[in-house]
Amino acid sequence: MTRPLIIGLTGSIGMGKSTVAAMFAEAGVPVFDADAEVRAMQGEGGELVEAIEAAFPGSTGPDGVDRDALGRAVFGDKSKLARLEAIVHPAVAERRQLFLLENAGAPMLVFDIPLLFERGGDEAVDLVVVVSAPADIQRERVLARPGMTAEKFAHILGLQVPDADKRARADRVIDTGTTLDRTRQQVHALIAELGSNRAN
Numbered sequence: 001m002t003r004p005l006i007i008g009l010t011g012s013i014g015m016g017k018s019t020v021a022a023m024f025a026e027a028g029v030p031v032f033d034a035d036a037e038v039r040a041m042q043g044e045g046g047e048l049v050e051a052i053e054a055a056f057p058g059s060t061g062p063d064g065v066d067r068d069a070l071g072r073a074v075f076g077d078k079s080k081l082a083r084l085e086a087i088v089h090p091a092v093a094e095r096r097q098l099f100l101l102e103n104a105g106a107p108m109l110v111f112d113i114p115l116l117f118e119r120g121g122d123e124a125v126d127l128v129v130v131v132s133a134p135a136d137i138q139r140e141r142v143l144a145r146p147g148m149t150a151e152k153f154a155h156i157l158g159l160q161v162p163d164a165d166k167r168a169r170a171d172r173v174i175d176t177g178t179t180l181d182r183t184r185q186q187v188h189a190l191i192a193e194l195g196s197n198r199a200n
């Protein structure tokens with residue numbers, strides 16, 4: 001049996017990665033959503049809550065991790081962020097392996113991984129797809145989010161591989177600086193292209 005083609009989907013903050021991942025899922029492609037896994041493991045009763053409370057006292061409560069408070073603590077202090085990542089990332093990698101086993105028969109899979117380039121995960125996928133939009137659209141989207149500030153946005157951007165580098169290193173770029181319909185068309189065209197390559 002051939003193994004599934006693994007698409008690594010990534011993009012900087014607010015570029016539309018989650019929206020595009022949902023379009024793949026709608027089209028029937030199984031999606032591993034790294035962020036959703038993190039949220040589940042940090043939520044009420046989640047397996048990471050205890051370790052995070054031990055490392056960042058006061059950052060959790062009855063509902064699990066208070067992500068706003070934890071974000072304020074770690075986005076601004078590289079050593080704290082590294083400490084959090086050391087707790088979270090191995091658990092995400094484990095969940096990704098399980099997902100791979102569960103979906104071993106699918107023709108293609110998407111790994112939605114915000115930090116694909118930052119963590120070198122691009123080596124482990126067959127095709128890297130970057131979602132990208134012009135910087136002014138990205139900024140507008142992100143600043144419209146509740147709790148976001150220009151400072152926090154600038155700081156997170158500084159932690160991420162720049163969009164231009166991501167685009168240069170991508171196998172394919174999906175443009176999200178356009179309508180949702182046009183973006184969906186690009187997703188469907190890519191699935192069709194990859195599916196027909198697979199069949200040949």
Ligand SMILES: CC(C)(COP(=O)(O)OP(=O)(O)OC[C@H]1O[C@@H](n2cnc3c(N)ncnc32)[C@H](O)[C@@H]1O)[C@@H](O)C(=O)NCCC(=O)NCCS
Nearest residue numbers: 012013014034035038067068070071074088114115156159
């Ligand atoms: C610090 C946390 C609790 C803040 O949560 P919050 O809901 O406020 O922000 P959110 O997760 O939506 O992140 C906002 C933006 O920052 C980016 N971001 C998140 N973690 C990181 C990181 N370690 N390095 C660079 N960018 C990051 C996200 O991709 C997104 O673009 C959360 O981001 C977290 O647990 N991060 C560590 C785990 C991680 O690395 N997740 C991202 C990849 S799976």
Ligand SMILES: Nc1ncnc2c1ncn2[C@@H]1O[C@H](COP(=O)(O)OP(=O)(O)OP(=O)(O)O)[C@@H](O)[C@H]1O
Nearest residue numbers: 012013014015016017018019141176178179180183
């Ligand atoms: N053509 C488009 N493609 C994708 N998203 C679009 C498009 N037009 C508008 N949007 C909007 O832009 C926003 C993108 O947010 P989304 O959560 O998908 O980004 P993200 O890259 O996953 O963010 P983060 O890295 O911060 O988690 C959504 O509100 C979406 O509806």
